[in-house]
Ligand SMILES: O=P(O)(O)OC[C@H]1O[C@H](OP(=O)(O)OP(=O)(O)O)[C@H](O)[C@@H]1O
């Protein structure tokens with residue numbers, strides 16, 4: 244679920260890198276493994292800085308000085324395909340044709356087919372296991388097919404059509420053609436989010452930004468913004484600064500991943516017309532109603548059974564507060580979060596995730612001792628967090644520990660941008676709710692119903708276009724915003740369904756059995772290589788076919804800096 248950004252400034256003498264860096268800080272929660280920025284300056288020259296780590300580690304002041312130019316891309320990576328190798332940090336770059344860079348959020352499910360196509364049909368070398376490198380090379384090969392010395396918007400849209408027709412899976416992307424402009428596109432189901440924002444300046448000129456989440460646009464003064472539609476693309480040439488939109492392929496469905504609302508996105512973002520914050524409040528209300536009913540069914544009064552509702556920081560806090568209010572039970576922040584520890588779920592290995600929970604959360608005995616507590620979390624995935632915090636609650640003296648999840652039990656793989664290829668790692672895999680309670684050590688676990696979760700995201704959350712404009716246009720007058728080039732062809736239908744494969748095992752792109760089998764094998768190979776590499780501290784005894792170097796060599800995509 245990486246974060247992606249693209250920007251083009253009207254003033255060609257201005258540098259955009261500082262704003263991209265700042266934007267990365269707003270999207271850090273979407274990917275903590277690697278960060279990258281590519282900018283384009285005069286004479287179409289590209290400048291790059293990327294590597295493993297958080298944005299503030301990768302983009303040092305010194306490195307930022309080298310990122311010149313008025314347009315650029317950024318990426319925050321949480322790996323899905325491939326590995327955590329530095330060489331898989333994004334944006335990716337290809338020099339032919341024209342010089343293209345690309346940042347991708349999502350996961351392709353026909354990567355192997357594309358790899359063969361690259362090799363046998365278009366003869367392009369792919370240097371990593373990343374699906375995003377494949378996606379970029381596919382775009383490059385479609386564009387190269389025109390054999391032109393200069394391309395125009397219509398060629399770019401045609402090339403994108405070729406990409407859409409050959410690729411399967413989830414992809415929200417920003418790309419940049421050296422010296423030409425920036426491009427945004429979104430898969431035909433709209434699984435991953437991407438928005439475009441417009442900023443009107445005092446001299447009447449306009450800057451444009453593409454981003455995974457609306458919060459970045461709002462924070463940077465982009466007064467008007469909207470989501471790209473499934474199957475839609477936009478090109479903003481730097482010379483005209485007029486965005487051109489095109490429905491490149493028909494929309495196959497409008498089904499964003501519901502997990503954006505449950506966990507991924509920041510609460511202050513509005514994605515596809517749905518306020519993440521308000522949907523999380525609804526999740527708290529519905530959860531409370533269902534919990535109360537469950538107690539009623541066994542002739543118990545929830546208010547007598549539970550003394551206090553405690554959130555599992557950070558993401559669940561808004562839902563937990565609403566849950567407590569609805570139940571009319573006191574809300575207490577029993578776990579204090581260490582603000583210097585990031586998200587644990589998106590850390591790359593299980594040992595790191597486990598140890599991080601205790602470093603990140605600390606239980607205060609005063610809030611647990613002798614009490615019956617209801618812990619509320621947004622989701623229970625591998626169960627790493629719940630196991631730890633339940634035992635911390637007991638160590639702190641809790642009498643009874645109930646736990647509630649704002650989403651249903653997760654029993655299937657996530658295949659569109661979360662590293663969950665192995666469903667046996669899920670605590671809910673092949674288990675009843677009671678069995679899950681036993682494994683995580685709870686007195687009882689409560690899950691949200693799927694239909695309720697969907698309603699939480701749909702109900703009352705669809706902001707009407709004019710409400711959206713009013714809510715999101717704090718700086719310019721409404722008359723100015725009505726001139727907006729980005730709102731002119733807006734025709735987004737309201738959303739009433741979502742990608743919910745992690746709960747049901749059925750995916751919006753259809754039967755993905757082949758991909759799941761492939762992903763399982765790839766994961767096993769990665770694990771084996773990791774442990775061999777650790778044992779050998781090098782690569783002497785690795786099978787040459789499967790080698791991933793312990794230290795990445797520097798081709799186009801390495802990020803080793805001094
Ligand atoms: O069952 P698990 O595999 O542990 O995964 C679920 C947990 O992971 C996430 O928290 P995380 O620490 O990543 O982020 P947060 O601080 O935003 O809650 C999520 O909010 C749950 O708490």
Ligand SMILES: NC(=O)CC[C@H](N)C(=O)O
Pocket residue numbers: 244245320321322323324325331347348349350351373374375660661
């Ligand atoms: N989570 C994501 O969106 C990851 C993008 C891409 N599949 C990668 O592994 O780099």
Ligand SMILES: [Mg+2]
Pocket residue numbers: 555556557558559620621628
């Ligand atoms: Mg959490």
